Amino acid sequence: MxxxxxxxxxxxxxxxxxxxxxxxxxxxxxxxxxxxxxxxxxxxxxxxKDREDLIRQIYYEEMLVMSQETLKGFDPDMHFDEGLRVQWMNRAQYCMKYPLRMHFMEQMRHSPLHEKFQGDAQNPFSAAMKTFVANAIQRNELVKLPIEVYWSMAYAPLYQLIKFHQSENGMPGWGKFVLDEQTLNRTLDLVLKALKP
Amino acid sequence: MxxxxxxxxxxxxxxxxxxxxxxxxxxxxxxxxxxxxxxxxxxxxxxxKDREDLIRQIYYEEMLVMSQETLKGFDPDMHFDEGLRVQWMNRAQYCMKYPLRMHFMEQMRHSPLHEKFQGDAQNPFSAAMKTFVANAIQRNELVKLPIEVYWSMAYAPLYQLIKFHQSENGMPGWGKFVLDEQTLNRTLDLVLKALKP
DNA sequence: CAAAAATAAACGAACGTTCTTTTATTAAAA
DNA sequence: TTTTAATAAAAGAACGTTCGTTTATTTTTG
Incomplete structure (x- = not known):
């Protein structure tokens, strides 16, 4: 055969x-x-199997790879500063290296397909982050807050920055925005300032 | 006729x-x-005119209304804390009241149509925010930073919170998340802590 | 009556998918 | 070693359906 x-x-x-x-x-x-x-x-x-299965499979695969890339060199027992920094750099690097995949995921995440697929997707990142946050709070390196608030503060600014970087136009009325390592680090500092007790 | x-x-x-x-x-x-x-x-x-024009018109109209709603009771000369709080509350209220419109805009913003349409959309909010930020920096109520960094820190967490609230599942592995006024205010406090000198 | 709104019906094109056939590859038979 | 049978991959053409849009006609109203 x-x-x-x-x-x-x-x-x-x-x-x-x-x-x-x-x-x-x-x-x-x-x-x-x-x-x-x-x-x-x-x-x-x-x-x-069909068109939807095609999209679903691409989504699951990408979700998995992205999670793994984010966790490279990361350990839930790390100090909060260091752990978050590793995650930021990992994410930023991956998104810069594979803008197509990043765009695909962003589009997925905001489409009706997302809720449809979400249930079955395996995501190694979630569990690791749970431990990481619990540790950090216990050590008093992180203010105590709902996990959704933590996520919103810790990662949403990063994704928004990357989106600006990858947008052709940047912000309307301003020129093109380039996200360099210095800007990334400074923004991370702001986030840490917000999240540390 | x-x-x-x-x-x-x-x-x-x-x-x-x-x-x-x-x-x-x-x-x-x-x-x-x-x-x-x-x-x-x-x-x-x-x-x-055609299918694309239909989507475009809905998008422009919604963009305009959303901007106006965000600016209700807002003045670029406000103190930074107060101005940002007004914007947060306006946005949150609008999104809670019209989840369909919010979802539509989110989907738009992350689709290829966004870059296609962006150029012509009028957005009263951008200009107001420009003045607001310039004022705040001058008065030393806000750290000096690129406008994209400001936007990412000031608004991305809010939108992420609202998205959690409106998602059926919340975060994978956790239960449904409800965004109440207290949580909103506390998150805003974190953002202010990050952005104030 | 004039004129624009509104419709029903239809256009060719493109859609997702399947049917039938051909091609490539492996393993057994000669 | 060569031939043959078996099987799944791959292809091409076609299926019926639905797509976005238009045309021809009717309805409504200033």
């Missing part, structure tokens, strides 16, 4: 991501995707 | 928003929309 050509599946995944990022979810058609990936439409259905 | 029935246009706009929020951009079809709005497909084309 004939073996699967994994390069084909990879091309399908990659092109699908690119189409979604560039033209939105309604820009992803199976026939256009097949053409872009250099494959017959029928071939896509060997690897994926 | 016959006059336009503005209720029809309103129904079209409202149903379009609902379809996009509930099913995503690929869930918005002109024929389904016509049926949902109780109107003939051709009627939509009296009010809107």
């Amino acid at each position: 004939r073996l699967r050509d994994e390069l084909k599946e990879l091309a399908i995944r990659e092109q699908a991501m690119e189409m979604i990022v560039k033209e939105g979810f309604d820009g992803l058609s199976m026939q256009k995707l097949a053409k872009a990936a250099g494959v017959s439409p029928a071939t896509i259905y060997i690897y994926f | 016959r006059l336009r029935d503005e209720l029809k246009e309103l129904a079209i706009r409202e149903q379009a928003m609902e379809m996009i929020v509930k099913e995503g951009f690929d869930g918005l079809s002109m024929q389904k929309l016509a049926k949902a709005a109780g109107v003939s497909p051709a009627t939509i084309y009296i009010y809107f």
